[in-house]
Amino acid sequence: MCRTVDLHQAVLAKNDTNAVELRRTLDDRGTTAVNLMSSPGSGKTALLEALLTRAVAGGTPAAAVTADLATENDATRLARSGAPVQQILTDGLCHLEAGMLRGKLEGWLPGGTRLLFVENVGNLVCPASYDLGETLRIALASVTEGEDKPVKYPAAFGLAHLVVITKTDLADAVEFRRDDFLSGVQQVNPGVPVIETSARTGEGVDALLAHVLRAADGRETHTPVLARQHEKHLHHHDTPSAEHSHAPAGTPR
Amino acid sequence: MHELSIALAVVDQVDTALRERGAERVPVRSLTLRVGELSGVVPEALDFSFGVAAEGTALADARLLIETVEGRARCEGCGRDTATGMPPDLWCGACEQAMSLTGGRELEIARVVLEDLEIRQGDDVPEASHVPHR
Numbered sequence A: 001m002c003r004t005v006d007l008h009q010a011v012l013a014k015n016d017t018n019a020v021e022l023r024r025t026l027d028d029r030g031t032t033a034v035n036l037m038s039s040p041g042s043g044k045t046a047l048l049e050a051l052l053t054r055a056v057a058g059g060t061p062a063a064a065v066t067a068d069l070a071t072e073n074d075a076t077r078l079a080r081s082g083a084p085v086q087q088i089l090t091d092g093l094c095h096l097e098a099g100m101l102r103g104k105l106e107g108w109l110p111g112g113t114r115l116l117f118v119e120n121v122g123n124l125v126c127p128a129s130y131d132l133g134e135t136l137r138i139a140l141a142s143v144t145e146g147e148d149k150p151v152k153y154p155a156a157f158g159l160a161h162l163v164v165i166t167k168t169d170l171a172d173a174v175e176f177r178r179d180d181f182l183s184g185v186q187q188v189n190p191g192v193p194v195i196e197t198s199a200r201t202g203e204g205v206d207a208l209l210a211h212v213l214r215a216a217d218g219r220e221t222h223t224p225v226l227a228r229q230h231e232k233h234l235h236h237h238d239t240p241s242a243e244h245s246h247a248p249a250g251t252p253r
Numbered sequence B: 001m002h003e004l005s006i007a008l009a010v011v012d013q014v015d016t017a018l019r020e021r022g023a024e025r026v027p028v029r030s031l032t033l034r035v036g037e038l039s040g041v042v043p044e045a046l047d048f049s050f051g052v053a054a055e056g057t058a059l060a061d062a063r064l065l066i067e068t069v070e071g072r073a074r075c076e077g078c079g080r081d082t083a084t085g086m087p088p089d090l091w092c093g094a095c096e097q098a099m100s101l102t103g104g105r106e107l108e109i110a111r112v113v114l115e116d117l118e119i120r121q122g123d124d125v126p127e128a129s130h131v132p133h134r
Helices: A015-029 A044-057 A074-081 A098-105 A154-158 A178-188 A205-216 A225-238 B001-019 B043-053 B117-121
Strands: A003-008 A032-037 A062-068 A084-087 A115-119 A136-142 A162-166 A193-194 B030-036 B063-069 B072-074 B080-081 B099-101 B107-114
Touching: A003 A015, A003 B001, A015 A032, A015 A084, A015 A098, A015 B001, A032 A205, A044 A062, A044 A074, A044 A115, A044 A162, A044 A205, A044 A225, A062 A074, A062 A098, A074 A084, A074 B030, A115 A205, A115 A225, A115 B117, A136 A154, A154 A178, A162 A178, A193 A205, A225 B099, B001 B107, B043 B063
Parallel strands: A032 A115, A032 A136, A062 A084, A062 A115, A136 A162, A162 A193, B030 B063
Antiparallel strands: A003 B107, B030 B107, B072 B080, B072 B099
16 A cells, blocks of 8 residues: 655765765866875874875975864864865764865865875764765774774775874884784775874885875775775666555555 | 764655655655665664654654665685675685675665555544555
Protein backbone atom coordinates (compact mmCIF):
# COMPACT_ATOMS: atom_id res chain seq x y z
CA MET A 1 0.00 0.00 0.00
CA CYS A 2 2.93 2.32 0.46
CA ARG A 3 5.48 3.43 -2.05
CA THR A 4 9.18 2.72 -1.99
CA VAL A 5 11.58 5.10 -3.68
CA ASP A 6 15.04 3.68 -4.31
CA LEU A 7 17.50 6.53 -4.18
CA HIS A 8 21.00 5.04 -3.86
CA GLN A 9 22.49 8.47 -3.37
CA ALA A 10 25.78 9.12 -1.65
CA VAL A 11 24.98 11.01 1.54
CA LEU A 12 27.87 13.38 0.93
CA ALA A 13 27.01 13.87 -2.74
CA LYS A 14 26.59 17.63 -2.32
CA ASN A 15 29.97 18.06 -0.68
CA ASP A 16 31.57 15.76 -3.22
CA THR A 17 30.12 17.78 -6.10
CA ASN A 18 31.32 21.02 -4.52
CA ALA A 19 34.77 19.50 -4.05
CA VAL A 20 35.00 18.36 -7.66
CA GLU A 21 34.02 21.84 -8.85
CA LEU A 22 36.47 23.54 -6.49
CA ARG A 23 39.29 21.24 -7.61
CA ARG A 24 38.54 22.17 -11.23
CA THR A 25 38.43 25.90 -10.42
CA LEU A 26 41.74 25.70 -8.57
CA ASP A 27 43.27 23.67 -11.42
CA ASP A 28 42.26 26.37 -13.87
CA ARG A 29 44.01 28.94 -11.69
CA GLY A 30 47.15 26.84 -11.40
CA THR A 31 46.59 26.36 -7.66
CA THR A 32 47.12 23.07 -5.85
CA ALA A 33 45.28 22.60 -2.56
CA VAL A 34 46.78 20.62 0.31
CA ASN A 35 44.47 19.47 3.11
CA LEU A 36 46.21 19.05 6.47
CA MET A 37 44.47 17.06 9.18
CA SER A 38 45.55 16.00 12.63
CA SER A 39 44.42 16.00 16.22
CA PRO A 40 44.67 19.26 18.20
CA GLY A 41 48.18 19.95 19.41
CA SER A 42 50.01 17.84 16.85
CA GLY A 43 52.05 20.80 15.67
CA LYS A 44 50.22 21.45 12.39
CA THR A 45 50.45 25.20 12.72
CA ALA A 46 54.15 25.29 13.63
CA LEU A 47 54.99 23.00 10.73
CA LEU A 48 52.82 24.97 8.34
CA GLU A 49 54.49 28.20 9.43
CA ALA A 50 57.87 26.64 8.63
CA LEU A 51 56.58 25.36 5.28
CA LEU A 52 55.11 28.72 4.28
CA THR A 53 58.30 30.51 5.27
CA ARG A 54 60.40 28.17 3.07
CA ALA A 55 57.96 28.41 0.19
CA VAL A 56 57.95 32.22 0.30
CA ALA A 57 61.76 32.34 0.63
CA GLY A 58 62.08 29.99 -2.34
CA GLY A 59 59.84 32.16 -4.50
CA THR A 60 56.84 29.80 -4.53
CA PRO A 61 53.59 31.76 -4.20
CA ALA A 62 51.83 30.02 -1.30
CA ALA A 63 48.78 30.89 0.76
CA ALA A 64 46.99 29.30 3.68
CA VAL A 65 43.54 28.97 5.13
CA THR A 66 43.31 27.84 8.71
CA ALA A 67 40.15 26.58 10.37
CA ASP A 68 39.34 26.63 14.04
CA LEU A 69 36.22 26.58 16.16
CA ALA A 70 37.23 29.91 17.67
CA THR A 71 40.04 32.55 17.79
CA GLU A 72 42.21 33.89 14.98
CA ASN A 73 45.43 32.91 16.76
CA ASP A 74 46.57 30.50 14.07
CA ALA A 75 46.07 32.99 11.24
CA THR A 76 48.15 35.53 13.17
CA ARG A 77 50.93 32.98 13.63
CA LEU A 78 50.90 31.82 10.01
CA ALA A 79 50.90 35.39 8.69
CA ARG A 80 54.38 35.83 10.17
CA SER A 81 55.63 33.76 7.23
CA GLY A 82 54.70 36.60 4.86
CA ALA A 83 52.19 34.43 2.97
CA PRO A 84 48.57 35.55 2.59
CA VAL A 85 46.47 33.84 5.25
CA GLN A 86 42.77 33.61 5.99
CA GLN A 87 41.05 32.26 9.08
CA ILE A 88 37.83 30.27 8.88
CA LEU A 89 35.88 30.23 12.12
CA THR A 90 33.58 27.24 12.07
CA ASP A 91 31.51 28.39 15.07
CA GLY A 92 31.76 25.01 16.69
CA LEU A 93 31.55 22.83 13.59
CA CYS A 94 34.07 20.01 13.85
CA HIS A 95 35.22 19.94 10.24
CA LEU A 96 35.52 21.95 7.03
CA GLU A 97 33.28 21.34 4.03
CA ALA A 98 34.11 22.14 0.42
CA GLY A 99 31.43 24.84 0.20
CA MET A 100 32.84 26.65 3.24
CA LEU A 101 36.31 26.65 1.75
CA ARG A 102 35.06 27.86 -1.61
CA GLY A 103 33.21 30.71 0.08
CA LYS A 104 36.39 31.79 1.85
CA LEU A 105 38.49 31.63 -1.33
CA GLU A 106 36.12 33.64 -3.50
CA GLY A 107 37.38 37.15 -3.86
CA TRP A 108 40.40 36.50 -1.67
CA LEU A 109 42.74 33.86 -3.12
CA PRO A 110 45.53 35.91 -4.71
CA GLY A 111 46.07 35.28 -8.43
CA GLY A 112 49.12 33.16 -9.20
CA THR A 113 48.93 31.23 -5.93
CA ARG A 114 50.72 27.95 -6.56
CA LEU A 115 50.16 26.19 -3.25
CA LEU A 116 47.11 26.57 -1.06
CA PHE A 117 47.49 24.96 2.34
CA VAL A 118 44.25 24.25 4.17
CA GLU A 119 44.72 23.60 7.87
CA ASN A 120 41.61 21.65 8.82
CA VAL A 121 39.99 21.77 12.26
CA GLY A 122 42.13 19.82 14.75
CA ASN A 123 40.21 16.55 14.70
CA LEU A 124 41.03 13.14 13.26
CA VAL A 125 37.47 11.89 12.93
CA CYS A 126 35.10 14.20 11.12
CA PRO A 127 37.36 16.00 8.60
CA ALA A 128 38.25 12.62 7.07
CA SER A 129 34.78 12.33 5.52
CA TYR A 130 34.93 15.61 3.59
CA ASP A 131 36.76 16.09 0.31
CA LEU A 132 37.80 19.75 0.06
CA GLY A 133 38.96 19.65 -3.53
CA GLU A 134 42.53 19.00 -2.45
CA THR A 135 45.16 17.33 -4.60
CA LEU A 136 47.13 16.20 -1.60
CA ARG A 137 45.67 15.09 1.72
CA ILE A 138 48.13 14.89 4.57
CA ALA A 139 47.46 13.24 7.93
CA LEU A 140 49.87 14.32 10.67
CA ALA A 141 50.69 12.90 14.08
CA SER A 142 53.31 13.97 16.59
CA VAL A 143 55.65 11.57 18.32
CA THR A 144 54.09 12.56 21.66
CA GLU A 145 50.66 11.20 20.69
CA GLY A 146 51.47 7.51 20.80
CA GLU A 147 52.36 4.97 18.13
CA ASP A 148 48.83 3.65 17.68
CA LYS A 149 47.32 6.88 16.34
CA PRO A 150 47.02 5.55 12.74
CA VAL A 151 45.09 2.43 13.78
CA LYS A 152 42.93 4.38 16.21
CA TYR A 153 41.91 6.79 13.44
CA PRO A 154 41.92 4.57 10.35
CA ALA A 155 39.79 6.88 8.19
CA ALA A 156 42.09 9.88 8.65
CA PHE A 157 45.32 7.94 8.08
CA GLY A 158 43.80 5.44 5.66
CA LEU A 159 42.64 8.11 3.22
CA ALA A 160 45.84 10.21 3.29
CA HIS A 161 48.12 10.62 0.28
CA LEU A 162 50.97 11.35 2.66
CA VAL A 163 51.57 10.81 6.37
CA VAL A 164 53.75 13.25 8.30
CA ILE A 165 55.29 12.63 11.69
CA THR A 166 55.89 15.86 13.63
CA LYS A 167 58.02 16.88 16.63
CA THR A 168 60.71 14.28 15.90
CA ASP A 169 63.06 16.34 18.11
CA LEU A 170 61.06 14.93 21.03
CA ALA A 171 61.12 11.30 19.82
CA ASP A 172 63.86 10.14 22.18
CA ALA A 173 62.42 11.96 25.16
CA VAL A 174 59.06 10.20 24.76
CA GLU A 175 60.62 6.90 23.62
CA PHE A 176 58.66 6.98 20.37
CA ARG A 177 58.50 3.50 18.83
CA ARG A 178 58.88 4.46 15.21
CA ASP A 179 58.50 0.94 13.80
CA ASP A 180 55.19 0.43 15.58
CA PHE A 181 53.87 3.69 14.19
CA LEU A 182 55.00 2.81 10.67
CA SER A 183 53.48 -0.67 10.80
CA GLY A 184 50.15 0.84 11.88
CA VAL A 185 50.33 3.24 8.94
CA GLN A 186 51.04 0.40 6.51
CA GLN A 187 48.18 -1.66 7.94
CA VAL A 188 45.53 0.97 7.19
CA ASN A 189 47.20 2.57 4.16
CA PRO A 190 49.70 0.24 2.49
CA GLY A 191 52.37 2.03 0.50
CA VAL A 192 51.63 5.57 1.70
CA PRO A 193 54.80 7.67 1.92
CA VAL A 194 55.81 8.94 5.35
CA ILE A 195 57.91 12.04 6.04
CA GLU A 196 59.39 12.76 9.45
CA THR A 197 59.62 16.40 10.46
CA SER A 198 60.49 18.78 13.23
CA ALA A 199 59.43 22.39 12.96
CA ARG A 200 61.94 23.18 15.71
CA THR A 201 65.06 21.72 14.07
CA GLY A 202 63.81 22.06 10.50
CA GLU A 203 64.18 18.32 9.86
CA GLY A 204 62.09 17.14 6.93
CA VAL A 205 60.59 20.53 6.10
CA ASP A 206 62.41 20.77 2.77
CA ALA A 207 61.51 17.17 1.93
CA LEU A 208 57.88 17.89 2.70
CA LEU A 209 57.83 21.05 0.59
CA ALA A 210 59.50 19.13 -2.26
CA HIS A 211 56.83 16.42 -2.01
CA VAL A 212 54.05 19.01 -2.15
CA LEU A 213 55.66 20.74 -5.14
CA ARG A 214 55.94 17.45 -7.01
CA ALA A 215 52.20 16.92 -6.49
CA ALA A 216 51.61 20.48 -7.73
CA ASP A 217 53.69 19.66 -10.82
CA GLY A 218 51.24 16.90 -11.63
CA ARG A 219 53.27 13.98 -10.33
CA GLU A 220 50.92 11.17 -9.45
CA THR A 221 50.18 10.91 -5.74
CA HIS A 222 49.72 7.75 -3.73
CA THR A 223 46.25 6.19 -4.04
CA PRO A 224 45.05 4.82 -0.69
CA VAL A 225 43.30 1.43 -0.68
CA LEU A 226 40.44 2.96 1.31
CA ALA A 227 39.93 5.69 -1.29
CA ARG A 228 39.44 3.28 -4.15
CA GLN A 229 36.12 1.88 -3.06
CA HIS A 230 35.17 5.33 -1.83
CA GLU A 231 35.66 6.85 -5.27
CA LYS A 232 33.49 4.21 -6.85
CA HIS A 233 30.73 5.11 -4.44
CA LEU A 234 31.06 8.82 -4.99
CA HIS A 235 29.64 8.27 -8.40
CA HIS A 236 26.51 6.64 -7.14
CA HIS A 237 24.56 9.85 -7.31
CA ASP A 238 25.34 10.13 -11.02
CA THR A 239 23.46 6.97 -11.84
CA PRO A 240 19.75 7.34 -12.41
CA SER A 241 17.79 6.25 -9.38
CA ALA A 242 15.18 3.59 -9.79
CA GLU A 243 11.72 3.99 -8.47
CA HIS A 244 9.14 1.32 -7.95
CA SER A 245 5.70 1.61 -6.58
CA HIS A 246 3.89 -0.68 -4.22
CA ALA A 247 0.84 1.49 -4.25
CA PRO A 248 -2.26 1.10 -6.33
CA ALA A 249 -2.52 3.27 -9.41
CA GLY A 250 -3.62 6.77 -8.68
CA THR A 251 -1.36 7.34 -5.68
CA PRO A 252 0.03 10.83 -6.00
CA ARG A 253 3.57 10.94 -7.25
CA MET B 1 30.80 14.08 15.98
CA HIS B 2 29.91 15.08 12.43
CA GLU B 3 26.86 12.84 12.44
CA LEU B 4 24.59 15.88 12.78
CA SER B 5 26.03 17.29 9.54
CA ILE B 6 25.52 13.89 7.95
CA ALA B 7 21.93 13.71 9.22
CA LEU B 8 21.19 17.19 7.90
CA ALA B 9 22.63 16.20 4.50
CA VAL B 10 20.39 13.12 4.50
CA VAL B 11 17.26 15.11 5.32
CA ASP B 12 18.14 17.74 2.71
CA GLN B 13 18.71 15.12 0.00
CA VAL B 14 15.55 13.18 0.73
CA ASP B 15 13.61 16.43 0.75
CA THR B 16 15.05 17.33 -2.67
CA ALA B 17 14.40 13.86 -4.05
CA LEU B 18 10.76 13.96 -2.92
CA ARG B 19 10.32 17.49 -4.28
CA GLU B 20 11.63 16.32 -7.67
CA ARG B 21 8.94 13.66 -7.60
CA GLY B 22 6.22 16.06 -6.51
CA ALA B 23 5.91 14.18 -3.25
CA GLU B 24 7.33 16.74 -0.85
CA ARG B 25 4.19 16.72 1.27
CA VAL B 26 4.00 12.96 1.60
CA PRO B 27 5.20 11.84 5.01
CA VAL B 28 8.05 9.37 4.99
CA ARG B 29 7.37 6.14 6.83
CA SER B 30 10.93 4.87 6.85
CA LEU B 31 14.33 5.73 5.52
CA THR B 32 17.07 3.19 4.93
CA LEU B 33 20.73 4.15 5.01
CA ARG B 34 23.67 1.92 4.17
CA VAL B 35 26.60 2.73 6.43
CA GLY B 36 29.92 1.01 5.90
CA GLU B 37 32.02 -0.06 8.84
CA LEU B 38 34.89 2.01 7.41
CA SER B 39 32.86 5.10 6.54
CA GLY B 40 33.84 6.94 9.69
CA VAL B 41 30.21 7.33 10.73
CA VAL B 42 28.85 5.92 13.99
CA PRO B 43 25.32 4.49 13.49
CA GLU B 44 24.22 5.25 17.08
CA ALA B 45 25.31 8.89 16.80
CA LEU B 46 23.63 9.13 13.42
CA ASP B 47 20.40 7.72 14.82
CA PHE B 48 20.42 10.32 17.59
CA SER B 49 21.24 13.18 15.20
CA PHE B 50 18.57 12.12 12.75
CA GLY B 51 15.84 12.80 15.29
CA VAL B 52 17.05 16.39 15.58
CA ALA B 53 17.63 16.93 11.86
CA ALA B 54 14.25 15.52 10.83
CA GLU B 55 12.19 17.73 13.12
CA GLY B 56 9.58 19.73 11.24
CA THR B 57 10.19 17.92 7.93
CA ALA B 58 8.41 15.15 6.02
CA LEU B 59 10.84 12.82 7.77
CA ALA B 60 9.75 13.81 11.28
CA ASP B 61 7.95 10.55 11.97
CA ALA B 62 10.11 8.35 9.79
CA ARG B 63 11.82 5.29 11.17
CA LEU B 64 15.53 5.33 10.47
CA LEU B 65 16.80 1.92 9.37
CA ILE B 66 20.55 1.56 9.17
CA GLU B 67 22.08 -1.33 7.25
CA THR B 68 25.69 -1.69 8.26
CA VAL B 69 28.08 -2.97 5.62
CA GLU B 70 31.08 -4.99 6.65
CA GLY B 71 34.55 -3.88 5.61
CA ARG B 72 35.88 -6.43 3.14
CA ALA B 73 39.03 -6.72 1.08
CA ARG B 74 40.45 -9.09 -1.51
CA CYS B 75 44.04 -9.91 -2.30
CA GLU B 76 44.64 -9.93 -6.03
CA GLY B 77 47.71 -12.09 -5.42
CA CYS B 78 46.28 -15.13 -3.63
CA GLY B 79 42.59 -14.41 -4.11
CA ARG B 80 41.90 -14.34 -0.38
CA ASP B 81 38.63 -12.53 0.36
CA THR B 82 38.29 -11.49 3.95
CA ALA B 83 36.74 -9.11 6.45
CA THR B 84 39.10 -6.19 7.00
CA GLY B 85 38.38 -6.00 10.71
CA MET B 86 38.39 -2.74 12.60
CA PRO B 87 40.88 -1.11 12.42
CA PRO B 88 41.16 -2.47 8.91
CA ASP B 89 44.12 -4.59 7.89
CA LEU B 90 44.60 -3.89 4.19
CA TRP B 91 47.93 -5.65 3.75
CA CYS B 92 48.29 -9.27 2.64
CA GLY B 93 51.21 -10.59 4.64
CA ALA B 94 51.47 -13.79 2.56
CA CYS B 95 51.77 -11.97 -0.77
CA GLU B 96 53.38 -8.83 0.69
CA GLN B 97 51.07 -6.54 -1.22
CA ALA B 98 48.17 -4.19 -0.64
CA MET B 99 44.69 -5.66 -0.84
CA SER B 100 41.72 -4.20 -2.73
CA LEU B 101 38.77 -2.87 -0.80
CA THR B 102 35.47 -4.44 -1.86
CA GLY B 103 33.15 -3.07 0.82
CA GLY B 104 32.84 -0.95 3.91
CA ARG B 105 33.05 2.65 2.71
CA GLU B 106 29.34 2.93 1.91
CA LEU B 107 27.48 5.98 3.13
CA GLU B 108 24.35 6.19 1.09
CA ILE B 109 20.63 6.72 1.20
CA ALA B 110 19.28 3.42 -0.05
CA ARG B 111 15.54 4.06 -0.11
CA VAL B 112 12.59 5.79 1.45
CA VAL B 113 9.17 4.34 2.02
CA LEU B 114 6.36 6.86 1.76
CA GLU B 115 3.05 6.80 3.55
CA ASP B 116 0.09 6.13 1.34
CA LEU B 117 -1.43 9.57 1.06
CA GLU B 118 -4.86 8.28 0.07
CA ILE B 119 -5.16 6.39 3.32
CA ARG B 120 -3.80 9.26 5.33
CA GLN B 121 -6.27 11.66 3.83
CA GLY B 122 -9.19 9.49 4.96
CA ASP B 123 -9.40 10.41 8.60
CA ASP B 124 -11.68 7.52 9.40
CA VAL B 125 -9.11 4.93 8.41
CA PRO B 126 -7.35 3.77 11.53
CA GLU B 127 -3.55 3.75 11.67
CA ALA B 128 -3.59 -0.05 12.10
CA SER B 129 -4.88 -0.57 8.58
CA HIS B 130 -1.57 0.55 7.10
CA VAL B 131 0.00 -2.41 5.44
CA PRO B 132 3.71 -2.52 6.12
CA HIS B 133 5.77 -2.73 2.99
CA ARG B 134 8.08 -5.47 4.14
